[in-house]
Amino acid sequence: MSETIALDPRDRGGAGTRLLDVHGLVKHFGGKGGVLTKKNDVVRAVDGVDFFIAKNETIGIVGESGCGKSTTARLVMQIIQPDAGEILFDGEEVGSPALDVRSFRRQAQMVFQDSYASLNPRLTVEDTVAFGPRVHGASAKAAMTSAHDLLHRVGLEPRRFAGRYPHEISGGQRQRVNIARALSLQPRLLILDEAVSALDKSVEAQVLNLLLDLKRDFGLTYMFITHDLHVVRFMSDRIMVMYLGKVAEVGPSDRIFDTPGHPYTAALLASMPSMDPARRTEEAPLSGDPPNPINPPSGCRFHPRCKMVAAVCSVVEPALFNAGGDHFVACHLANPASGHPGA
Numbered sequence: 103m104s105e106t107i108a109l110d111p112r113d114r115g116g117a118g119t120r121l122l123d124v125h126g127l128v129k130h131f132g133g134k135g136g137v138l139t140k141k142n143d144v145v146r147a148v149d150g151v152d153f154f155i156a157k158n159e160t161i162g163i164v165g166e167s168g169c170g171k172s173t174t175a176r177l178v179m180q181i182i183q184p185d186a187g188e189i190l191f192d193g194e195e196v197g198s199p200a201l202d203v204r205s206f207r208r209q210a211q212m213v214f215q216d217s218y219a220s221l222n223p224r225l226t227v228e229d230t231v232a233f234g235p236r237v238h239g240a241s242a243k244a245a246m247t248s249a250h251d252l253l254h255r256v257g258l259e260p261r262r263f264a265g266r267y268p269h270e271i272s273g274g275q276r277q278r279v280n281i282a283r284a285l286s287l288q289p290r291l292l293i294l295d296e297a298v299s300a301l302d303k304s305v306e307a308q309v310l311n312l313l314l315d316l317k318r319d320f321g322l323t324y325m326f327i328t329h330d331l332h333v334v335r336f337m338s339d340r341i342m343v344m345y346l347g348k349v350a351e352v353g354p355s356d357r358i359f360d361t362p363g364h365p366y367t368a369a370l371l372a373s374m375p376s377m378d379p380a381r382r383t384e385e386a387p388l389s390g391d392p393p394n395p396i397n398p399p400s401g402c403r404f405h406p407r408c409k410m411v412a413a414v415c416s417v418v419e420p421a422l423f424n425a426g427g428d429h430f431v432a433c434h435l436a437n438p439a440s441g442h443p444g445a
């Protein structure tokens with residue numbers, strides 16, 4: 103990538119510093135008199151979420167729709183403002199004098215699911231990718247050279263694609279343009295929100311492999327949001343499972359898949375389609391829809407759907423408990439001192 107814009111320090115905090123560190127993130131929607139005054143009208147979209155992403159790591163975020171994963175991404179990106187919480191990027195608080203939101207946004211970019219709606223229909227592919235660097239002061243020539251370089255890197259030969267408009271290319275090609283545009287400001291963090299979910303399977307595989315190549319070549323860090331557990335396993339170093347605005351479980355991918363600690367994670371995994379007839383389940387592992395986030399269940403939010411529920415579960419909210427190494431589980435079963443008879 104050519105040097106077209108002034109770069110922020112690439113590794114301000116050093117190798118040992120987490121790239122993203124999120125503490126106590128809260129976002130409630132609704133309630134005409136304010137989130138605290140009309141409690142019953144409040145949607146608790148994100149309700150006290152803590153997590154981190156190490157440098158050059160991919161964290162996968164999974165959960166049913168409405169679990170808060172996309173809201174978490176938008177809060178991190180400052181597209182919507184949190185009600186509470188702290189977001190640190192490479193050791194600096196986002197929005198502080200040391201790291202204003204504009205500088206942060208240059209270093210953190212997002213790719214959305216809808217490739218067409220994300221693009222300006224009146225801009226050609228090359229103008230789309232050159233737009234960001236132009237806004238940040240690059241010359242037209244430098245921005246265009248960088249755009250062509252990036253188009254080449256994402257597999258769109260500039261001679262064929264640079265002058266086309268979004269409606270003249272396929273969904274997979276549009277998503278490659280979105281990825282090139284996201285890379286145009288030389289970010290360090292890419293947030294991919296269901297970025298491959300709308301693509302058919304063969305195109306999806308190509309784009310996933312492209313993302314792995316780009317991550318390696320540009321030293322990127324990914325926050326990868328998807329409802330597809332096969333995809334998340336393929337992409338992620340660690341996985342965070344969300345349920346009704348909370349973190350249910352977080353840990354290394356293999357650990358989550360091989361020995362899930364939370365009954366919700368186990369049910370999600372059991373609901374994955376299997377090609378092996380011997381592994382097909384007769385009984386639905388997860389019954390019912392997630393409860394309404396306006397008035398979530400007491401104690402553990404999963405208790406009305408949990409097959410392992412005990413008396414303590416509807417009374418006491420489980421905290422994230424260290425189940426060994428980097429594996430944390432918000433379930434009383436994981437904590438021998440919780441009072442759950444199965445713990």
Ligand code: SF4
Binds near residue numbers: 366410
């Ligand atoms: Fe199930 Fe209780 Fe664990 Fe919640 S805390 S997941 S209800 S066993």
